[in-house]
Amino acid sequence: MSEEKHLNFIEEIVEEDLESGKYKSIVTRFPPEPNGYLHMGHATSICLNFGLTKKFPGYTNLRFDDTNPVTEDTEYVDSIKEDIKWLGFEWQNEHYASDYFDELYEYAVKLINKGLAYVDDSTSEEIASLKGTPTEPGKNSKYRDRSIAENLDLFQRMKAGEFPDGSKTLRARIDMAHPNMLMRDPVLYRIKHAHHHRTGDKWCIYPMYDFAHGQSDSIEKVTHSICTLEFVPHRELYNWLIEKLEIYPSHQYEFARRNLTYTVMSKRKLLQLVNEKHVDGWDDPRMPTISGMRRRGYTPEAIRDFCDRVGIAKRENVSDVGLLEFCVREHLNKIALRRMVVFDPLKVIITNFAEETQWLEGEDNPEDENSGTRKIPFGKELYIEREDFMENPPKKYFRLFPGGMVRLKYAYIIRCDEVVKDDSGNVTEVHCTYIPESRSGHDTSGINVKGTLHWVEVKNAVTAEVRLYDRLFKVEDPSSEEGDFKEYINDNSLHTVATAFAEPALKNARINERYQFLRKGYFTLDNKDTYSRLVFNRTVSLKDSWKPGQATPLKG
Numbered sequence: 201m202s203e204e205k206h207l208n209f210i211e212e213i214v215e216e217d218l219e220s221g222k223y224k225s226i227v228t229r230f231p232p233e234p235n236g237y238l239h240m241g242h243a244t245s246i247c248l249n250f251g252l253t254k255k256f257p258g259y260t261n262l263r264f265d266d267t268n269p270v271t272e273d274t275e276y277v278d279s280i281k282e283d284i285k286w287l288g289f290e291w292q293n294e295h296y297a298s299d300y301f302d303e304l305y306e307y308a309v310k311l312i313n314k315g316l317a318y319v320d321d322s323t324s325e326e327i328a329s330l331k332g333t334p335t336e337p338g339k340n341s342k343y344r345d346r347s348i349a350e351n352l353d354l355f356q357r358m359k360a361g362e363f364p365d366g367s368k369t370l371r372a373r374i375d376m377a378h379p380n381m382l383m384r385d386p387v388l389y390r391i392k393h394a395h396h397h398r399t400g401d402k403w404c405i406y407p408m409y410d411f412a413h414g415q416s417d418s419i420e421k422v423t424h425s426i427c428t429l430e431f432v433p434h435r436e437l438y439n440w441l442i443e444k445l446e447i448y449p450s451h452q453y454e455f456a457r458r459n460l461t462y463t464v465m466s467k468r469k470l471l472q473l474v475n476e477k478h479v480d481g482w483d484d485p486r487m488p489t490i491s492g493m494r495r496r497g498y499t500p501e502a503i504r505d506f507c508d509r510v511g512i513a514k515r516e517n518v519s520d521v522g523l524l525e526f527c528v529r530e531h532l533n534k535i536a537l538r539r540m541v542v543f544d545p546l547k548v549i550i551t552n553f554a555e556e557t558q559w560l561e562g563e564d565n566p567e568d569e570n571s572g573t574r575k576i577p578f579g580k581e582l583y584i585e586r587e588d589f590m591e592n593p594p595k596k597y598f599r600l601f602p603g604g605m606v607r608l609k610y611a612y613i614i615r616c617d618e619v620v621k622d623d624s625g626n627v628t629e630v631h632c633t634y635i636p637e638s639r640s641g642h643d644t645s646g647i648n649v650k651g652t653l654h655w656v657e658v659k660n661a662v663t664a665e666v667r668l669y670d671r672l673f674k675v676e677d678p679s680s681e682e683g684d685f686k687e688y689i690n691d692n693s694l695h696t697v698a699t700a701f702a703e704p705a706l707k708n709a710r711i712n713e714r715y716q717f718l719r720k721g722y723f724t725l726d727n728k729d730t731y732s733r734l735v736f737n738r739t740v741s742l743k744d745s746w747k748p749g750q751a752t753p754l755k756g
Contacts, residue, residue, distance in 0.1 A: 208511055208512035209455075209512065209514065210248065210252070210424070210426060210453055210455060210512055211252065211255065211256075213424070213453065214226055214252055214256050214424060215256070217423070217424075218256060218257070223258075223423050224257070225256075225257040225258040225259075226252065226253060226256055226257070226258035226423045226424055227253075227258055227259060227260070227261065227420065227421055227422045227423050227424075228249040228250075228252050228253055228258070228259075228260045228261075228422065228423070228424050228425075228426060229249065229260060229261040229262070229263050229295075229417065229420065229422050229425065230245060230246055230249045230250065230260060230261075230262055230263070230284070230291070231263045231264070231265050231297075231413070231416075232264060232265065232280050233264070233265045233266070233267075233268065233271075233272070234264050234265075234266055234272045234273065234274075234276035234277045234280060234397075235268065235271040235272050235273075235276060235467065236276060236467040236470065236471060236482070237276065237279050237280075237283075237470075237482040237483070237489045237490070237491055237492075238279070238280055238283045238284075238489060238490045238491075239465055239467075239470065239487075239488045239489045239490065240458070240460055240465065240488045240490070240493070240503075240524075241457050241458060241459070241465045241488075242283075242490070243287065243490060243503055243507055244457070244458045244507050244510070244512075245426070245428070246284060246287055246289060247287070247503075247504055247507040247508070248426060248455065248507075248512060249426055250284075250289040250291075252424070252426075258423070259291075259292035259293075260289070260291055260292060261291055261292055261293045261294075261295055261420055261422070262280075262281070262284065262291035262293070262294050262295070263294075263295040263296065263297065263416060263420070264277060264280070264295070264296045264297065264298075265297050265409065265412065265413065265416075266296050266297055266298050266396070266397065266398060267297050267298070267406050267407050267408070267409060267412045268392075268406065269392065269394040269395060269396040269397065269406065270392070270394050272396075272397050273397060274397050277397075279482075279491060281294075282491075283490040283491060283494075286490070286494060286500055287490065287500045287503065287504065288500045288501075288504065293420070295416070295420060296398060297407075297412045297413075297416050298396060298398045298399050300412070300415065300416055300419055301399060301402075301403055301407070303415070303419060304407050304411065304412060304415055304416075305359065305405075307411075307415055307445050307447075308355065308370060308388060308389060308407075308411070309352065309355070310445060311372065311388075311444065311445070312348060312351045312352055312355060312370075313348060313352070314444065315348060315373065316372060316373050316374075316444055317351065317370055317371065317372050317373055317388060318341075318343060318344055318345075318346050318351050318370070318371055318373050319343065319346065319350075319351050319354040319355055319358070319368055319369070319370055319371075320341050320343045320344070320368065320369050320370075320371050320385075320387075321343055321367065321368055322341055322342075322343065322369075323366065324366065326341075327341070327369075327371075327387070330376070331376075331381060331384055332376065332377075332381070332384065334379075334381060337376060337377035338376035338377065338381075338384045338385075339376060340376050341371070341385070344373065344385070354368065355370055355389075358370070358389070358391055358404075358405050359403075359404070359405050361393070361404045363391055364391070364393075365390075365391050365392055365393055366390075366391065367391060368391060369387045369388075369389060369390050369391070370387070370388045370389035370405075371385045371386065371387050371388060372385055372386050372388055372437075372440075372441075373385060374386070374440065380433055380436050380437075381433075382410075382433050382434060382436070382437055383436055383437060383440070386408070386410060386437060387408055388407065388408055388410075388411040389405050389406065389407055389408065389411070390405070390406060390408065391404060391405055392404065392405070392406050410434055410437050410438070410441075411441065413425075413438070414437075414438040414439075414441050414442055414450065414452070415441065415442075415445070415447065417450035417452075418442055418445075418447040418448040418449070418450050419447075419448075421448050421450070422450045423450065423451070424451060424453060425438075425450050425451060425452045425453070426452075426453050426454075426455065427452055427453070427454050427455075428454060428455065428456070428457040429454050429455070429456050429457065429514075429515075429516065430457075431452065431454055432454050434452075435452045435454070438452050439452075454514075455512045455513065455514065456512075456513045456514055456515050456516045456517060457516065458510055458517060458518075458519050459516070459517070459518045459519070459677075460488055460518070460519055460520075460521045460524065461518055461519070461520050461521045461522075461676040461677065462521050462671040462672065462673050462675070462676060462678075463487075463488045463521065463671070463672055463673060463678075464488070464673075464678055464679055464685060465488060466679070469679070469685060470482070470487065470488075470489070472686065473487070473672075473686070476686070478686065478689055479672070483495045483728065485497075485667070485669050485737050486669055486670075486671075486672040486693050486694065487672070490503075494727070495726065495727050495728060495737065496669065496724070496737050496739050497532075497714060497722065497723065497724030497737055497738075497739030498528050498739060499528065499531050499532065499535075499714070501531050502524075502527045502528040502530070502531040502532070503524075503527075505527045505530075505531065506519075506523060506524045506527040506528075509523065509527065510523070518676075518677060521671065522744055525740045525744055526744065528722075528739060528740050529722065529740050529742075529743075529744070532714050532716065532722040532739065532740070533567055533716070534565075534567050534568065535565070535568070535714055536565065536714040536715055536716040536722055537564045537565060537571070537713060537714070537715050537716070538562065538563065538564060538565060538566070538715075538716050538718060539702065539703055539705060539706050539715050539716070539717055539718070540576070540609065540654040540655060540656055540702070540703045540717070540718050541654075541656065541664070541666070541700050541701065541702040541703070541706070541717040541718075541720065541723075541736075542583040542584065542585055542654070542655065542656045542700065542701045542702075543585065543666060543697045543700045543720070544585055544586045544587065544697075545583035545584070545585070545586065545656075545701055546583065546584055546585065546586040546588075546589055546627065546629065546630065547581060547582070547583060547628070547629040547630075547658065548581070548582040548583070548584055548614070548629065548630055548631075548632055548655070549580065549581055549629055549630070549631045549632065550579075550580050550581075550582065550614065550632055550633070550634050551617070551631050551632065551633055552633045552634060553578075553579070553580045553634055554580070555579075555580055556579075557577045557578065557579045557657065557659060557660065558577070558578045558579070559575045559576070559577055559578070560575070560576045560577075560578050560610050560611055560639070560640075561573045561574070561575060561576065561610070562574055562576045562609075562610040574705045575705070576610055576611075576657075576703055576705070577657040577659070577660040577703070577704065578608075578611050578612075578657055579657045579658065579659050579660070581657070581658040581659065582608070582655045582656065582657055582658060583655060583656045583657075583658060583661065583701050584600065584608075584653050584654075584655045585653070585654070588600055588606075588653050589601065589616075589627065589630060591619060591627060598649075598650040598651035599651045599653060600614075600616050600630070600632075600651070600653065601616060602616050602617075602618075602619055603615070603616060603617075604616055605647065605649045606649055606651040606652065606653050607638070607640070607649050607651065607652045607653070608652075608653055608654075608655050609640070609652055609653065609654050609655070609718060610640050611634075611639065611640060611655070612634040612635055612636070612638045612639055612640075613634065613635045613638035613643075613645065613647055613649055614632040614633065614634045614635070615632055615633050615634075615635070616630050616631075616632050617631050617632060617633055618630065618631035619631075635647060654717075654718040654719050654720075656701045656702060656703050657703075658701075660703075660704045661701040661702060661703070661704070662701075662702050662703075662704055662706055662707045662734065663699050663700065663701060663702070663733075663734070664699075664700050664701075664702050664706065664733070664734035664735065664736055665696065665697065665698055665699070665700070665733060665734065665735045665736070666696070666697040666700045666723070666735075666736050666738070667694060667695075667696050667697075667726070667735065667736070667737050667738065668694070668695040668696070668697065668738045669693060669694055669737065669738055670690060670692060670693045670694070670695075671690055671693060672689065672690055672693050673685075673688050673689060673690055674688050674689070674690045675688045700736075702734070706734065707734075709725045709734060709736075710725065711724070711725050711727050713725070714739070715736070716742075717736075719742070720738075720742070721738045721739070721740060721741045721742050722738070722739040722740050722741075722742070723736040723737065723738050723739060724736065724737055724739055725737075
């Protein structure tokens with residue numbers, strides 16, 4: 201393992217711990233709260249935690265931090281598990297913080313018996329008013345010196361449901377003058393008469409995150425508990441509780457969360473977008489959720505590649521979404537099946553072609569020699585893109601125009617002979633002749649043309665709805681702008697082509713396949729709205745400004 205190159209700083213810690221004999225193997229965990237859908241920020245944590253135990257001996261647990269029954273739901277539990285599996289990872293054990301409620305309660309009793317915890321009748325406002333400031337010490341609660349016996353009695357009665365929500369809390373008894381404000385007698389338990397998605401109505405007191413997290417890590421013998429930077433101040437309390445409870449010494453390490461340009465990563469803000477109907481649910485293809493990216497056609501390989509490229513850092517950064525799109529585009533180029541689809545059709549009549557359809561052959565993916573071919577019908581009536589014809593073209597216009605010649609992909613060279621217009625002067629169709637000797641792969645015509653167009657035969661075309669997605673926000677960092685972040689939503693983030701015309705090979709499109717619509721971009725069959733019709737989502741365009749080899753585009 202010592203020969204492994206380019207280890208991030210957490211991998212270096214793990215490698216040192218293993219080489220020193222501190223551990224024979226490691227245990228990590230991914231601990232989401234089931235109160236929303238996972239997004240790209242979580243993907244970084246997933247790739248880190250699961251990636252460590254792919255690189256080093258050990259395993260990763262999935263543990264749901266379900267200590268807040270009001271916001272949690274089994275819908276989120278199911279979606280989180282689906283997302284992790286889709287990303288390509290498997291957990292060794294599936295745990296819930298609620299699995300440990302009995303043990304956590306006994307840990308709290310142990311602290312009370314040691315004189316290290318007390319029941320406080322103060323309101324949350326009173327607790328906050330006595331907390332002090334970073335430069336001024338806090339003040340002791342008047343309930344801080346209750347006897348051990350009284351605290352044990354009150355805590356048991358809290359558990360029994362005698363008291364209303366908010367009337368009492370259990371607090372650690374540490375130091376109200378501690379320089380770390382989180383160490384100033386933090387709340388360990390609160391009363392919440394709420395139905396829990398797993399334990400039902402058994403409990404009406406619930407542990408705070410800081411109490412449940414470290415102790416759950418210890419119970420599972422997690423060796424490397426990896427959090428994001430906002431938990432740095434919490435590490436002191438994490439260690440204090442483990443020390444005072446005399447339990448397995450898990451260790452917390454922190455890394456910087458990754459944000460993306462042109463989106464938001466806050467669950468609260470994402471929930472606003474969903475509830476206020478700015479998007480079509482958590483899995484809207486414009487959302488930075490893993491389910492949204494899956495629906496848009498991103499691949500797990502591309503997301504893992506992106507997480508690997510941006511790496512693990514010790515300070516907050518914003519990654520350019522262009523890098524993510526580059527990773528997606530690079531993978532799709534290798535696996536996507538090539539197909540022809542016309543969005544805005546102009547009819548072309550091949551005047552010298554027979555009525556019978558001729559079946560040509562096209563490669564499925566020129567990047568993959570094993571991808572095979574498909575049959576493409578060519579006939580007397582075709583569709584091309586309206587933008588690929590111009591009646592009065594400028595110089596160096598290489599598409600179709602009167603008297604001009606172009607190649608039709610996989611097919612023949614055609615020449616435009618006549619333009620047909622309606623009474624308003626709009627071009628309704630163009631008449632062309634084809635060069636029989638110019639068939640692709642068998643061209644003996646000797647004619648060279650500079651333009652190649654995609655096309656679809658009219659008679660065998662299938663229709664589809666196509667959704668063209670752009671970035672959800674107009675500015676790089678909507679959260680940092682003045683005013684409501686929703687003011688910066690891009691009103692043109694979705695454009696729908698209600699009826700596009702596709703070659704018949706797409707009639708049997710499958711959700712797990714990816715497609716490159718020639719000259720249009722990469723597309724996937726929508727996994728939600730495709731029932732009696734074909735609906736395709738554009739994953740990414742064919743090209744973007746970000747190039748490999750340039751510095752990873754970060755801000756921060």
